[in-house]
Amino acid sequence: xxxxxxxxxxxxxxxxxxxxxxxxxxxxxxxxxxxxxxxxxxxxxxxxxxxxxxxxxxxxxxxxxxxxxxxxxxxxxxxxxxxxxxxxxxxxxxxxxxxxxxxxxxxxxxxxxxxxxxxxxxxxxxxxxxxxxxxxxxxxxxxxxxxxxxxxxxxxxxxxxxxxxxxxxxxxxxxxxxxxxxxxxxxxxxxxxxxxxxxxxxxxxxxxxxxxxxxxxxxxxxxxxxxxxxxxxxxxxxxxxxxxxxxxxxxxxxxxxxxxxxxxxxxxxxxxxxxxxxxxxxxxxxxxxxxxxxxxxxxxxxxxxxxxxxxxxxxxxxxxxxxxxxxxxxxxxxxxxxxxxxxxxxxxxxxxxxxxxxxxxxxxxxxxxxxxxxxxxxxxxxxxxxxxxxxxxxxxxxxxxxxxxxxxxxxxxxxxxxxxxxxxxxxxxxxxxxxxxxxxx
Amino acid sequence: xxxxxxxxxxxxxxxxxxxxxxxxxxxxxxxxxxxxxxxxxxxxxxxxxxxxxxxxxxxxxxxxxxxxxxxxxxxxxxxxxxxxxxxxxxxxxxxxxxxxxxxxxxxxxxxxxxxxxxxxxxxxxxxxxxxxxxxxxxxxxxxxxxxxxxxxxxxxxxxxxxxxxxxxxxxxxxxxxxxxxxxxxxxxxxxxxxxxxxxxxxxxxxxxxxxxxxxxxxxxxxxxxxxxxxxxxxxxxxxxxxxxxxxxxxxxxxxxxxxxxxxxxxxxxxxxxxxxxxxxxxxxxxxxxxxxxxxxxxxxxxxxxxxxxxxxxxxxxxxxxxxxxxxxxxxxxxxxxxxxxxxxxxxxxxxxxxxxxxxxxxxxxxxxxxxxxxxxxxxxxxxxxxxxxxxxxxxxxxxxxxxxxxxxxxxxxxxxxxxxxxxxxxxxxxxxxxxxxxxxx
Numbered sequence: 017x018x019x020x021x022x023x024x025x026x027x028x029x030x031x032x033x034x035x036x037x038x039x040x041x042x043x044x045x046x047x048x049x050x051x052x053x054x055x056x057x058x059x060x061x062x063x064x065x066x067x068x069x070x071x072x073x074x075x076x077x078x079x080x081x082x083x084x085x086x087x088x089x090x091x092x093x094x095x096x097x098x099x100x101x102x103x104x105x106x107x108x109x110x111x112x113x114x115x116x117x118x119x120x121x122x123x124x125x126x127x128x129x130x131x132x133x134x135x136x137x138x139x140x141x142x143x144x145x146x147x148x149x150x151x152x153x154x155x156x157x158x159x160x161x162x163x164x165x166x167x168x169x170x171x172x173x174x175x176x177x178x179x180x181x182x183x184x185x186x187x188x189x190x191x192x193x194x195x196x197x198x199x200x201x202x203x204x205x206x207x208x209x210x211x212x213x214x215x216x217x218x219x220x221x222x223x224x225x226x227x228x229x230x231x232x233x234x235x236x237x238x239x240x241x242x243x244x245x246x247x248x249x250x251x252x253x254x255x256x257x258x259x260x261x262x263x264x265x266x267x268x269x270x271x272x273x274x275x276x277x278x279x280x281x282x283x284x285x286x287x288x289x290x291x292x293x294x295x296x297x298x299x300x301x302x303x304x305x306x307x308x309x310x311x312x313x314x315x316x317x318x319x320x321x322x323x324x325x326x327x328x329x330x331x332x333x334x335x336x337x338x339x340x341x342x343x344x345x346x347x348x349x350x351x352x353x354x355x356x357x358x359x360x361x362x363x364x365x366x367x368x369x370x371x372x373x374x375x376x377x378x379x380x381x382x383x384x385x386x387x388x389x390x391x392x393x394x395x396x397x398x399x400x401x402x403x404x405x406x407x408x409x410x411x412x413x414x415x416x417x418x419x420x421x422x423x424x425x426x427x428x429x430x431x432x433x434x435x436x437x438x439x440x441x442x443x444x445x446x447x448x449x450x451x452x453x454x455x456x457x
Numbered sequence: 458x459x460x461x462x463x464x465x466x467x468x469x470x471x472x473x474x475x476x477x478x479x480x481x482x483x484x485x486x487x488x489x490x491x492x493x494x495x496x497x498x499x500x501x502x503x504x505x506x507x508x509x510x511x512x513x514x515x516x517x518x519x520x521x522x523x524x525x526x527x528x529x530x531x532x533x534x535x536x537x538x539x540x541x542x543x544x545x546x547x548x549x550x551x552x553x554x555x556x557x558x559x560x561x562x563x564x565x566x567x568x569x570x571x572x573x574x575x576x577x578x579x580x581x582x583x584x585x586x587x588x589x590x591x592x593x594x595x596x597x598x599x600x601x602x603x604x605x606x607x608x609x610x611x612x613x614x615x616x617x618x619x620x621x622x623x624x625x626x627x628x629x630x631x632x633x634x635x636x637x638x639x640x641x642x643x644x645x646x647x648x649x650x651x652x653x654x655x656x657x658x659x660x661x662x663x664x665x666x667x668x669x670x671x672x673x674x675x676x677x678x679x680x681x682x683x684x685x686x687x688x689x690x691x692x693x694x695x696x697x698x699x700x701x702x703x704x705x706x707x708x709x710x711x712x713x714x715x716x717x718x719x720x721x722x723x724x725x726x727x728x729x730x731x732x733x734x735x736x737x738x739x740x741x742x743x744x745x746x747x748x749x750x751x752x753x754x755x756x757x758x759x760x761x762x763x764x765x766x767x768x769x770x771x772x773x774x775x776x777x778x779x780x781x782x783x784x785x786x787x788x789x790x791x792x793x794x795x796x797x798x799x800x801x802x803x804x805x806x807x808x809x810x811x812x813x814x815x816x817x818x819x820x821x822x823x824x825x826x827x828x829x830x831x832x833x834x835x836x837x838x839x840x841x842x843x844x845x846x847x848x849x850x851x852x853x854x855x856x857x858x859x860x861x862x863x864x865x866x867x868x869x870x871x872x873x874x875x876x877x878x879x880x881x882x883x884x885x886x887x888x889x890x891x892x893x894x895x896x897x898x
Contacts, residue, residue, distance in 0.1 A: 158639060158640050186657075194724050194726055195638050198598070214630060216626075225762060228812075282635035282724040282725070285634055286812040289636070289809075289813075290688075290689075290812045316663065320666065371669075373640070376640055
């Protein structure tokens with residue numbers, strides 16, 4: 017896990033940019049971050065690759081065309097940044113990601129005149145975030161969701177199974193996961209329609225068809241696969257992080273009442289497939305390097321294929337807010353940290369591939385709900401309200417057990433550095449009323 | 458469900474082709490079938506679209522270029538059949554599929570001279586199947602697997618839960634399904650490596666890491682989505698078949714010992730994601746029209762969103778054979794029929810989308826294991842050997858409880874018409890020995 021010196025230099029906490037908004041200690045996008053995304057604007061409605069810096073987006077397609085990046089303008093003029101998804105750039109591999117990071121850090125550093133003093137190029141290459149539309153950053157060939165928070169698994173086990181044996185015996189032996197639905201992964205800001213489905217009410221013999229009455233969030237993070245593996249060729253745990261491009265925030269919207277009725281024996285389906293929201297900016301694993309920290313102790317010691325050396329957790333603060341429709345302010349409903357996860361991303365990827373499954377560039381792997389040990393650190397309303405028994409009081413008045421129509425739920429996340437923070441931006445979605453049941457039924 | 462007259466004419470049992478091998482009553486690919494696939498050969502190694510007829514493949518890219526098809530040579534010369542997957546053709550919609558079928562039926566009919574008497578064109582447009590390599594016919598954006606055979610669900614429930622309440626209460630109310638792994642779907646003929654994974658042995662406190670000891674098949678059929686739906690806009694049950702392009706055979710290889718340990722509470726994962734094999738030829742729903750038959754009676758009556766009028770089952774004979782490595786002959790180990798499925802494909806698609814999930818062209822939806830009421834009609838070895846307790850005797854000597862290294866498993870399926878059959882070809886795979894555990898562990 018040694019970091020090349022040129023890469024190490026881009027992580028220096030003292031670095032500043034000539035883009036002043038990037039130097040605000042509360043800004044998510046300082047020069048140390050440089051997350052990748054896909055954006056468009058009114059002047060140029062074609063979605064293309066960009067990097068967030070302060071309140072701006074750097075248009076990578078423009079920089080590549082100007083010959084200022086290390087890739088994107090070679091091989092007969094093909095511009096890997098002029099495409100509507102990042103997959104082709106990501107597929108170039110880790111050396112390419114790093115060389116672009118190093119080049120950008122150089123161009124944006126306070127003392128570099130190249131872009132700073134070229135008004136015409138700056139005009140074309142910098143777009144205010146406030147004027148831009150952000151798009152899904154990658155085509156997602158496969159979406160897998162894990163279940164790697166011990167506190168979350170324990171809470172759910174207590175509620176729905178046996179409080180005395182809340183954790184199932186397999187949970188401590190492997191990162192339990194399941195296949196999600198990739199087609200309905202949407203980017204932050206996309207409204208989410210409350211799902212209809214079968215609900216089994218207590219004391220009713222048969223299920224009813226109804227709008228979901230227990231709509232919930234799941235606070236997660238996801239990683240994006242940057243280098244796939246071939247069918248039948250597992251990724252070794254110690255090598256797994258080199259297959260990861262970066263991370264996003266992920267809200268695994270969940271219809272608890274639909275889930276409870278449908279999930280036995282094959283797992284959640286319609287309770288989850290109606291939408292999954294991710295944040296638009298992919299923060300690279302390189303940018304997260306300074307925030308690497310110890311993985312929680314694992315007891316029992318994992319089987320050999322799940323062992324790795326060194327630190328594989330990341331210290332990422334996480335917060336969830338809820339804002340009712342029309343309310344001026346949002347209420348913080350959770351605060352937790354990604355470093356609490358029992359199973360690391362490397363272990364997840366090693367387990368995912370150990371039986372031979374192949375992964376592909378752009379695959380999304382969710383962490384599972386990230387819960388801490390207290391009610392105000394739970395990653396779902398199911399847990400923090402204990403299945404609706406303990407309502408949350410909102411700052412703007414009223415209370416919530418589950419999500420109501422018009423509510424906007426927002427996840428944020430950041431790593432706190434010395435005088436700066438590496439942030440993820442927002443992962444937000446507002447809930448629309450369900451389709452009329454008559455039309456669906 | 459009325460069939461246009463021009464389409465109806467392509468289903469006439471009396472039709473014959475000038476390609477004599479297509480007129481053999483035992484041939485899977487008569488002129489009434491015309492299934493679509495992707496092939497290449499030594500002369501032209503570029504994968505492209507073809508249709509199987511008798512012992513030949515019609516090269517659709519060549520026919521389109523010659524102006525003999527109704528699509529594929531329009532819009533500035535773009536040839537939708539010259540691509541390595543069928544998705545772009547399928548995305549043109551049902552009218553396009555039907556017009557190509559009608560055009561092909563015309564060209565291949567015994568009395569049509571156009572292609573029959575043009576030796577030069579025939580030479581370019583017809584490739585012997587024996588000289589061709591068949592490829593995965595579609596890019597599969599999403600793979601979903603259902604669990605729609607009542608006999609299969611009952612057998613599994615008896616074995617692993619409670620024989621007195623073998624069917625869970627939700628099973629009779631909805632087509633239970635789960636998300637599968639699309640990346641590891643492979644075409645017939647691809648060797649399949651026995652997976653390694655965690656296995657919990659009786660009387661052992663902790664799991665071991667081992668090659669799978671209970672490797673199994675699941676005899677299924679799958680349908681290919683031909684027209685997607687948008688997020689939040691469910692497909693109505695009565696309209697669902699218009700969203701289906703066609704069907705394939707599907708073998709959902711399953712590692713029973715890995716599955717039993719991992720599947721609670723989120724469903725099967727590594728036990729299934731190592732490989733799923735499909736047959737190379739997609740038989741269109743139009744070609745299956747004459748074999749439409751009554752859906753089994755459903756009790757209780759499904760909720761309104763799962764009701765449809767008319768017949769929605771298809772009479773498709775299914776067979777599984779096992780051939781040990783080096784053996785001259787294969788042993789038939791199962792014989793059943795797709796018409797036994799409790800939940801129809803239309804009901805599966807309506808249920809899949811009712812909460813708002815979007816589907817996309819090329820999505821694969823597996824039926825779930827297709828089992829009949831007797832041991833010799835079970836779609837898995839788990840059931841026919843009752844979890845290894847009743848070995849099957851092979852025609853070539855020896856017996857089997859589960860699959861051994863070198864065994865080749867082959868699914869076949871066909872609809873029996875009057876003097877002809879509409880077949881699916883083979884869905885085959887041979888099992889390779891597992892990777893050495895030391896290298897994976």
